[in-house]
Amino acid sequence: HHHGRRAARGLRFTPVPPNTADAVTVPPGYRQQVVLRWGEPILRGAPAFDPDRQTARAQAGQFGYNNDYLTLLDLPGERGRQVMVANHEYTNEELMFAGYDPENPTREQVEIAWAAHGLSVVVVDEERRGGALTPVTRHRLNRRITATTPFRVTGPAAGSRLLRTSADPKGTTVLGTLNNCAGGTTPWGTVLSGEENFNQYFGNADAVTDPETTARLARYGITDAVSERKWERFDRRFDLGREPNEANRFGYVIELDPYDPDSVPRKRTALGRFKHEAAQPRLTRDGRPVVYMGDDERFDYFYKFVSNKRMMRGHSRAAREHNLTLLDEGALYVARLTGDSPASEIDGSGKLPRDGEFDGSGEWIKLAEGDTSYVPGMTAEEVYVFTRLAADKMGATKMDRPEDVEPSPRTGRVYIALTNNKERGLAGKAPADEANPRNENKHGQVLELTERRNDPTAERFAWRLFLVCGDPEDPGTYYAGFPKDKVSPISCPDNITFDAYGNLWLSTDGNALGSHDGLFGVADHGRNEGEVRQFLTVPAGAETCGPVVQEKRVLVCVQHPGEVDGATVENPASAWPDGPGKIVRPSVVCVWRADGGAIGV
Numbered sequence: 001h002h003h004g005r006r007a008a009r010g011l012r013f014t015p016v017p018p019n020t021a022d023a024v025t026v027p028p029g030y031r032q033q034v035v036l037r038w039g040e041p042i043l044r045g046a047p048a049f050d051p052d053r054q055t056a057r058a059q060a061g062q063f064g065y066n067n068d069y070l071t072l073l074d075l076p077g078e079r080g081r082q083v084m085v086a087n088h089e090y091t092n093e094e095l096m097f098a099g100y101d102p103e104n105p106t107r108e109q110v111e112i113a114w115a116a117h118g119l120s121v122v123v124v125d126e127e128r129r130g131g132a133l134t135p136v137t138r139h140r141l142n143r144r145i146t147a148t149t150p151f152r153v154t155g156p157a158a159g160s161r162l163l164r165t166s167a168d169p170k171g172t173t174v175l176g177t178l179n180n181c182a183g184g185t186t187p188w189g190t191v192l193s194g195e196e197n198f199n200q201y202f203g204n205a206d207a208v209t210d211p212e213t214t215a216r217l218a219r220y221g222i223t224d225a226v227s228e229r230k231w232e233r234f235d236r237r238f239d240l241g242r243e244p245n246e247a248n249r250f251g252y253v254i255e256l257d258p259y260d261p262d263s264v265p266r267k268r269t270a271l272g273r274f275k276h277e278a279a280q281p282r283l284t285r286d287g288r289p290v291v292y293m294g295d296d297e298r299f300d301y302f303y304k305f306v307s308n309k310r311m312m313r314g315h316s317r318a319a320r321e322h323n324l325t326l327l328d329e330g331a332l333y334v335a336r337l338t339g340d341s342p343a344s345e346i347d348g349s350g351k352l353p354r355d356g357e358f359d360g361s362g363e364w365i366k367l368a369e370g371d372t373s374y375v376p377g378m379t380a381e382e383v384y385v386f387t388r389l390a391a392d393k394m395g396a397t398k399m400d401r402p403e404d405v406e407p408s409p410r411t412g413r414v415y416i417a418l419t420n421n422k423e424r425g426l427a428g429k430a431p432a433d434e435a436n437p438r439n440e441n442k443h444g445q446v447l448e449l450t451e452r453r454n455d456p457t458a459e460r461f462a463w464r465l466f467l468v469c470g471d472p473e474d475p476g477t478y479y480a481g482f483p484k485d486k487v488s489p490i491s492c493p494d495n496i497t498f499d500a501y502g503n504l505w506l507s508t509d510g511n512a513l514g515s516h517d518g519l520f521g522v523a524d525h526g527r528n529e530g531e532v533r534q535f536l537t538v539p540a541g542a543e544t545c546g547p548v549v550q551e552k553r554v555l556v557c558v559q560h561p562g563e564v565d566g567a568t569v570e571n572p573a574s575a576w577p578d579g580p581g582k583i584v585r586p587s588v589v590c591v592w593r594a595d596g597g598a599i600g601v
């Protein structure tokens with residue numbers, strides 16, 4: 001497996017071949033363990049998981065469903081422990097409840113689903129030898145955030161008329177967070193989480209009579225008379241005919257202080273409202289956070305927020321209070337990209353243009369800063385609440401589903417996972433361009449963005465495609481120029497993280513090459529640049545999420561295992577993690593080297 005040259009430090013493991021095993025498969029010499037499964041009790045008083053007798057009350061004290069983003073933070077003062085925070089993006093009722101009738105959910109089932117959404121905070125113990133992690137149940141920091149937890153709305157759109165409802169006439173307090181996909185971890189010790197496909201929770205859109213409201217809802221994909229889960233039957237706030245503004249209160253980046261279990265989490269309107277995938281900050285030289293963000297929808301955009309305020313160092317109460325205001329004041333930008341090759345050389349197949357690269361320049365278009373709008377015909381509040389419409393007006397570049405957007409902590413270069421876009425180039429849709437060079441794009445690409453002078457506040461940048469994913473034998477793929485007969489095939493990149501050596505790690509969602517999804521490491525600089533190496537695969541129907549790469553362990557969230565058309569509790573498509581006859585459970589998995597050594601060295 002050495003192919004005549006050594007892999008990059010941190011990626012020296014035997015790559016896992018593409019496969020469809022109903023298991024988490026890892027390189028030889030590595031061990032794995034399920035850290036935490038859906039339904040395991042984490043709060044004081046929560047009962048053991050019993051899928052046949054599940055209740056909303058039990059679920060509210062147990063680990064939620066469909067873990068997506070995952071992060072581990074230091075726990076000062078408690079040796080050998082870390083604070084784990086996980087997102088619970090959505091629920092698969094057909095895999096949670098035996099005999100589930102999608103036309104007639106019961107109130108208990110709906111309330112279980114509310115309690116299974118949100119986030120979990122769980123302290124974990126590191127095993128002295130080896131990489132295993134054990135949840136510390138009932139730790140004082142353990143916490144569940146659900147679809148009914150109160151949030152404070154902050155930033156320039158807080159209290160806006162657009163956010164007021166009959167239950168919250170001030171427009172400042174929202175119950176719950178929904179569809180928390182990926183996220184970010186701030187240098188001041190908080191966790192960010194993106195509210196992504198919130199459209200699916202709202203019904204009766206056809207009862208809205210005001211055409212402007214209908215158009216705004218439609219731009220966010222809210223058009224259905226009946227929602228998938230029928231929540232509008234159980235709580236009027238999900239009924240748009242009664243509460244047309246409730247949907248305007250979802251679609252934000254939320255911020256949670258995991259060190260204060262009594263803190264009220266915030267919804268940060270200054271970061272705009274769209275199908276937020278994730279939010280990962282980088283600090284400017286003078287200590288202000290810049291947050292990069294993707295809107296995961298075909299032909300939607302990527303954004304950045306530049307704060308006006310500097311982070312205070314340290315963990316004093318004053319510092320913590322100050323730092324919780326950093327994401328409320330600043331400027332919101334959207335990206336416009338221009339290719340440097342003639343459009344005639346972009347033929348939609350992924351074949352490289354004559355200059356040998358898909359590359360070009362770009363600009364960050366300012367949409368709003370504080371109470372000032374830069375978008376003609378829209379107030380600042382409208383820009384923050386209907387950000388997609390603002391970006392449409394300003395001519396932002398329509399991308400192939402921007403998922404994670406993350407700056408490398410080592411180089412400052414920003415990587416953007418563009419997962420796929422089967423509609424690129426179809427009649428009436430945007431055709432291939434240099435940044436999105438394939439029509440009916442099944443496999444996605446990874447774009448690398450370099451801010452001018454490597455200054456994250458710059459309004460100009462350069463970019464190139466780092467990977468054009470798919471079968472390496474397909475001439476329409478590109479692995480940063482690395483010999484393609486020596487790479488692991490990758491398809492549908494989604495989540496991004498970095499290891500301590502500066503390598504980029506990518507997890508996938510929707511592999512279209514016949515393998516299950518997985519986790520891949522790739523050097524983003526040096527002689528191994530573009531050498532993609534697969535570290536693991538996940539079970540049937542699952543997506544690989546939340547990768548965390550530490551020196552001695554790799555963690556992933558196995559999300560929606562068994563999610564296959566027609567699968568139910570009675571007719572499962574996966575037996576993971578507990579074997580045949582047991583209910584399928586989304587879970588967090590930890591992988592480490594059997595000999596206790598560092599990952600990939």
Ligand code: FEO
Pocket residue numbers: 089181182196277296403
């Ligand atoms: Fe929830 Fe865009 O993945």
Ligand code: CA
Pocket residue numbers: 339340341353355356357358359360434
């Ligand atoms: Ca070019």
Ligand code: CA
Pocket residue numbers: 181182277403494495509
């Ligand atoms: Ca995702």
Ligand code: CA
Pocket residue numbers: 403494509
């Ligand atoms: Ca995804």
